[in-house]
Amino acid sequence: MPTQMPFEGLLLGAALTVVGLIISWVVWRRRGASAGLRAVAWSLLPLAFGLVGLMGLLASLAGQLVRFFAGLVLDPLAWAGVAVAGLAAVLWTTGRLLRGRRGGAGRPAENEKQPKAAPGRPGSPAVGGAEPGKSTPAAGADDDFAEIEALLRKRGIS
Structure with a gap:
């Protein structure tokens, strides 16, 4: 447990939270309460990080990333x-x-x-998906569809 609170991290977290709350107010007025409440929640995170002591860690991480990408260029x-x-x-x-x-x-x-499955019916064969030469109508097909299938088979279209 830390005995000394990192004051700089707490100040930075509080400052970022104030800026975030101002932006949240604008978002609340333009987009409504739902978006405003989400923005307030995001705005409170820097203060939480400052209170926990993570602000120094995040600053160190940001510095390392900047050094990495600056070195990458050359x-x-x-x-x-x-x-x-x-x-x-x-x-x-x-x-x-x-x-x-x-x-x-x-x-x-x-x-x-x-055989490929019919759309909307997993596991059932599609119309015309049976082996060539077999004339089995699709399960549950209406008489109209059976007549159409018979006409198509008669003309060699299946």
């Missing part, structure tokens, strides 16, 4: 790492696109053997 080895990460992202995206075109499972022969 380091050719870091740019090589960024290029490799970009290449990995392009390859991953290309692989996903190719997988989507093949049908997803990677085994097109198996996908063709299984």
